[in-house]
Amino acid sequence: MEKRVLKDDNDRVDGILKVTGQAKYFAEYELPGLTYGVLVTSTITKGKITALDTKAAEKAPGVIAVISHLNKPSAAAYEQEGGPQMKIFYTDKIFYNGQPIAIVVANTFERATHAASLVKATYAKEDFNTDFEKALKDPKAKKLQGQADYKRGIENAYKTAVVKLEERYFLPIETHNPMELHGIIADWRPNNQLTVYAKTQGVKATQGTIANVFKIPMENIQVNSEFVGGGFGMALRTWPLEIATVMASKHIGKPVKVVITRMQMFTMVGNRPAAIQTIGLGANKDGKLTGITHRAYGETSTYENFTEGVVNMAKFMYQCDNVNTAYAIVPVDLGVPIWMRGPGEATGAFALESAIDEMAHALDMDPLDFRIKNDPETDQQKNKPFSSKNIKEAYKIGAEKIGWSNRKNKPGSLIEGPWQTGYGVSVGVFNANRGKASVKGILKADGSLHLQSATSDIGPGTGTGMTLIANKLMKIPVNKITFELGDSSLPPAPSQGGSATLSTVGSAVNDVCVALKSAIAELAANSNMDATANFVDVLKKNNLPQIEVTKESQGGKERDNYSMYSFSIHFVQVKVHALTGVVKVSKIVSVGDSGTIVSPKTARSQMLGGAVGGIGMALTEESIIDHRYGRYINNNFADYHVPVNADVPEIDVNFINKPDPYINPMGAKGMGEIALIGFSAAVANAVFNATGKRIRTLPITPDKILA
Amino acid sequence: MINFQYLRTTTAKSAIALLVKDKNAKFLAGGTNLIDLMKRGVTAPEKLIDINHVPLKQIEQIGNKIHIGALASNSAVADSALIKEKLPLLSWALQAGASAQLRNVATVGGNMMQRTRCSYFYDTEMPCNKRQPGTGCGAMEGFNRMHAIFGASEKCIAVHPSDMCVALTALDAEVVVANAKGERKIPFKDFHRLAGDTPQLDNNLKADEMIIRLEIPMNNLAKNYHYLKVRDRASYAFALVSVAAAFELSNNKITDIRLAMGGVAHKPWRLTASENFLKGKEATLSNFEEAAQLAMKDAKGFGGNDFKLKLAPNTIIEGLNLAKSKV
Incomplete structure (x- = not known):
């Protein structure tokens, strides 16, 4: 230390x-008598386990135990009725393909891996659906309200506007894929004393969750998680695989380590849910917004609901008297999603900030001028002043640095050989929490x-x-x-x-x-x-x-009096190859408006990481499922494309660095999310500016440019 | 455990002798694909014959040919001064493949022997005629964005993933293979197979044979050449479509030309009709465009890969443009 x-x-x-x-990361702790757990996963998407043959696994060399719903190791909360549906090893139900159904513990990782392959499940299969679009179209499929409908002024006012548009945007599932694989070491000792080495974004949350499941006092549980190799949201909860590891340790009386595989990272620790969004915008001829409608559907699982703030931004980011939003979640037979960096706001900003760009184009206005024209002085949703907001200054800095004056408002104007150049801009905003x-x-x-x-x-x-x-x-x-x-x-x-x-x-x-x-x-x-x-x-x-x-x-009463948000603005220059459809982000300028910058180096790194994640969201990342089987197709680092160095140009990071007078004693607002929020729209807008092609389905791969 | 025997040998002769002794033996070179396949349960050899110590790493000019040993690493070939000078197309193609770390251990022979990257081939819970004949082709009506538009069969629409092999096809390389009785030569364009009714077979190497070396004839293609790989990210991604283009110009007339494509078929795809069309013609955009259309004559999409019907000819044109503009 x-x-x-x-x-x-x-x-x-x-x-x-x-x-x-x-x-030292969680998986690197060596405990005396450490054993190794490997999870067996379902190979069907929905149904019931009718038989589980564990004999061969139990007989395999080095195997200490095979734990499943057949031998239900004690977990007090799971023995009661109610509670979550996904009580690991307390249910024979299969909710999705890749669900953990057993854990094999052995004296080496390799032996546990092999023995896990010997566990054979027999299932009663049921019909399933993993296709979000299909669920959305199916009138019989459930659609649950994800957030209360919001209305200010006239509903769907955009429909009667002088200039109007209504467009649909699709974001596929993205998987966090931090470099560090997920897992946990659990060491259950006599008298219900437990030490865990976890990969978690919250040691107290992990402690609380485990205490609740096993009904032991929090003080009995020591959670250590000094270093985390990237989380991006996926380590914000204690997953069934972690409970399974604790169960295993309790059952065998030895410490157990589980590190899941990269493939299991796609099915056991959540993802950014797919989203289908419709934006309606109306404006008058002078370029003032007269109506904003944002409707969104997010994907969730059948056994647990997940919601996020997809439609938040539309309510306050632009001056407009008529705004309405709706957000519903649609269960499909996949694992439950979880927040991924920027979370729902990043999803929402892709749609809203693309639509804002589309409206500016329809009005033949510079999209930056259009944003400035509709920049609100106060938060119309909360009817409060902003605690601090320097977005116009951020626009100015970013525009100068990217060379916005080189941009032509007419798409497809900048051509050099087969390469078309375009510029795009987008805003990001996120609650300044405390x-x-x-x-x-x-x-x-x-x-x-x-x-x-x-x-x-x-x-x-x-x-x-x-x-x-x-x-x-x-x-x-x-x-x-x-x-x-x-x-x-x-x-x-x-x-x-x-x-x-x-x-x-x-x-x-x-x-x-x-x-x-x-x-x-x-x-x-x-x-x-x-x-x-x-x-x-x-x-x-x-x-x-x-x-x-x-x-x-x-915090105190300051939040009653002020609306508190962090803002960012992303400028990108892209080059699009007319023949091959390849998109290269060639220049990035991001400006953060998040109050005082306490730690310049790490704040800059946050913005760099956000931009790289934004390139991934915009151009490369998509978790693909074969809906006939409900199985992921590209669940590895060769096929799930996170950006590589060659995809990332120099990133020019800037901060306004003016203290927020109300948020906290430092005057500093958070900035991890705003580093990413809006970035994908800036890329999509730049692609449009380069080519005249509006891509509303991410990621923007060469096939979509050529279509 | 799925046990296997690990053997190491230092001569090609003993390697072949060990290979024929056991039906389920495999050579281990760089292992960059084989080990993945073993981990995924796609293959389970009983014997691994480590041939890394067999002295087949030479990169040399012998007479009018360049010889490259089967065990030369991808990066050794790509970085070789001789290859860069005489066969720069090959160097470029190698640089376009995999990552620096993989190229350092992957060998020429292993590159040729790598299996398809079709997701259905790797997931043992999915149907795949290549992995398990008779189970069907998962990609045919599934995720086939990466798949073949040329020469696909009803059994398999997978593509060969190599970049190096596309250049070698274009360069008229020959593969020298050996069994216990002696050596034979296979023209590179005939080394890999179309899937046909036997998608489990990727190539025409016989069960008792070992790849010894490549022989590549000298050419005048070191000036106007390009390997253009179109992919979903700038590095470490398999080709959506790639094109190896090289030609010799004399008074702006094309006197020799080589064109091959990757990412479009079960084997590297040589564009003979396009080559024949361009031979003797001027290197103009309109000629390139016509050649690209000729190449697409028998192309067929399967839904997810329909975009390749447009991307492939575009990539041919751009590959030729870039080869022409090289100074």
């Missing part, structure tokens, strides 16, 4: 550890400050950001500050999701630092020292090796 120290303020606390292999978190600060007479909180760092640079907040407040050099996280025994903090960690935990760091300073000031006063005396001198004079403060922090 002492190694998690920042050397200077343009560094990462864990940079050296990560690039030298010293950072939750409740506790941080403990230990200020020591050796001049160091040690901070602790049960938060996570899935890569955004949480430890670095917290260290810099403390550095600024305490004037303690960065190499004397440590920030400990990823441990459920530390003061509680929420899961790392929704771009809220810096705002939430950072505020508690702020409060701890303020409290430590006042404690030192009080000590100084009591010992007749100057109020500005150095804390080391004060502690020494008082014979104190250290002082400790724990603070819980959360």
